[in-house]
Amino acid sequence: MRPMSVAAELLRVVYPGVCVALVGLEALFLTIFPDLLKKKWKLSVAIGLAFVLTCGEILVLTEDHHETEAKEQAALYQHAQDMKGIFGRFARVDQEMSSLLHNERLVRRTDNPLKERAFDLSSSILRFLIDRAAPPGYGQGGFGDTPFGDVSVDTEDYDRKTLERYSSVYKPQVATLYGILNERGLQDEQLRSENETPANLFSVKDIADRLSALANQLH
Numbered sequence: 437m438r439p440m441s442v443a444a445e446l447l448r449v450v451y452p453g454v455c456v457a458l459v460g461l462e463a464l465f466l467t468i469f470p471d472l473l474k475k476k477w478k479l480s481v482a483i484g485l486a487f488v489l490t491c492g493e494i495l496v497l498t499e500d501h502h503e504t505e506a507k508e509q510a511a512l513y514q515h516a517q518d519m520k521g522i523f524g525r526f527a528r529v530d531q532e533m534s535s536l537l538h539n540e541r542l543v544r545r546t547d548n549p550l551k552e553r554a555f556d557l558s559s560s561i562l563r564f565l566i567d568r569a570a571p572p573g574y575g576q577g578g579f580g581d582t583p584f585g586d587v588s589v590d591t592e593d594y595d596r597k598t599l600e601r602y603s604s605v606y607k608p609q610v611a612t613l614y615g616i617l618n619e620r621g622l623q624d625e626q627l628r629s630e631n632e633t634p635a636n637l638f639s640v641k642d643i644a645d646r647l648s649a650l651a652n653q654l655h
Contacts, residue, residue: 452496459489532569532641536562539648550620554613554651561606561644565637568598595637602640607631610643617650624650 463486539559546552610631614624627646630639 452493454493454496459486459493532562532565532644535641535645535648536566548654550616551651551654554617554647554654557606557609557613558644558648558651561602561610561640561647564602564606565598565641565644568594568601598637599634599640602634607634610647613647614650617654620654622650622653 536559539555539562546555610627614628614631624646627643627650630643630646634640634643
């Protein structure tokens with residue numbers, strides 16, 4: 437191991453104040469035994485040792501400051517990432533609400549049963565996403581993991597479970613309805629592909645939007 441690496445490791449091990457304490461012990465020792473300073477070489481050793489310990493304390497404090505600063509920067513970065521995720525979820529829910537309201541307006545203007553069925557399924561998927569974004573126990577519309585708010589909604593595992601529930605509840609319904617629309621001459625290859633293998637929650641929202649848009653082409 438190189439000398440610089442050894443020094444860096446020592447600085448991480450030694451706590452701030454240790455070198456100052458050693459200088460104090462040296463001063464106390466020389467006060468009790470003043471005769472030790474009568475010889476010049478011993479005096480030089482004492483001064484040199486005090487100088488080395490003082491420099492060591494400065495280096496330890498500098499290293500501690502850098503380490504503290506690095507931890508603070510890491511904490512700030514993590515906080516920024518967390519806030520980005522939170523705002524991203526709020527933005528996604530806002531988009532889902534907008535799509536849901538759009539579907540409701542379309543339903544009120546149609547008398548076509550197949551159109552209405554597609555709009556209803558699209559709205560149901562959007563409500564499912566909105567419900568899953570709510571903390572468990574606070575209006576998850578029967579899709580909550582538990583009756584209490586003890587499950588985080590912002591983890592990859594939670595999103596994976598949401599995709600699994602979509603696949604078990606909505607995927608077959610979308611596939612069936614798309615088949616009917618396809619027989620009527622309406623096609624959307626991306627809708628079919630995303631429903632087969634939804635990559636994430638944005639894909640699920642896109643499926644709901646595309647299903648509504650495709651159905652709106654019915655006359």
